[in-house]
Amino acid sequence: MELVNNGVVLREDRNLLVVTHLSQYLDFITGFGGLIVPLVIWLTTKDSVIGMNEHGKSVINFQLTLILYLIIGIPGILLFGLGILVLIFAGILSIVMPAVNAIKASNGESPSYFGTLRFIS
Template identity: 25%
Template sequence: METKNDKTIAALTHLSALSQYLIPLGNFIFPIIIWSSKKEKSELIDFHGKQIINFQLSLLVYSLICILIAVPAFSTAIFSSMDLPEIINRHEFFLNHIDWAANNIALTIGIISIVIFFIFKIIEVFLIIIAAINASNGEKYQYPLTINFIK
């Protein structure tokens, strides 16, 4: 039987991931600290701790994929119209020397990747709040599109 304290701690485990907007890596540090210190005392806290950590790790993987797509796409768009000696010897770099029309595909891929990244960040906030509400009610909540790193 879950106590009110267990439900509150489970909810706080989810909400602690929002600390990433104030403290770098807070979305990993605080949930791990709360989960590891309380996981033996409550099955509910153990379940929710695993869920938020798996969700944050999954978002990290998805974010890295978006970055690994966006950086080469933008780099290709910016540097494809310049020769290597021109890049090295040029002391000034102007974006108006780029042939934007010839690089539409690379730019589109890069922009779509960045947009997907920001959509993930917006959805993340809402899903964390939903999970915290479910945890405070003593219900088990599983995040969508989550890779189970910790079982």
Template identity: 35%
Template sequence: MSNDISTYDGQPSSDERIMAMLMYLLSFITTIIAPLIIWVIKKDESKFINFHGKQYFNFVISYFIYGIVAYILTIALIGFALIPIFFVLSLIFIIVAAVKAYNGEMYVIPLTIRFIK
């Protein structure tokens, strides 16, 4: 299945929307475990959940890399500004993604590198 937004042509069911939203919201409690369990169990049943699972894990990998770079840049004092910026952005983007998923929208999180296609 492609990660392209245009490949999903149906309207997600209420259960699909709730499960996609839960992937994002449960990430505040368990960053990887809960979203991974939902995605692995439901990805073959729903293109919508599969799309949001890929988006979430691309987000996690991307922002982990950005965090490492920002941490390294603390040597040059730039990282002290970047770390809180990435933290706040990640919180905002997860909340927005959860709302969009609940509304049945295909949302691509900004600044995310597509590792999982």
């Protein structure tokens, strides 16, 4: 499906939305790709794919929130010992939430990441 909006052709590409969510798993493979790849996909296709702006912002906000959890959790281990709980929470979220939201994207639903701070609105 294509829509024309101010001379820009918008297309519906649910597969690209799913790839955007699943590309967060690159953190487990390369250690750094989970933020860079979705950011590049979002910035290059946010004006041409229906729903990409919403999904891309959600992915970037989620990745930035995970980084913040790590920044808080690592010193929290030394200071209070409770930082390990923050790291376990972040680890579980980083495994479960991209898959859940990839399924939502394939069904045409809006993304919702639990525990995410909105850096980009």
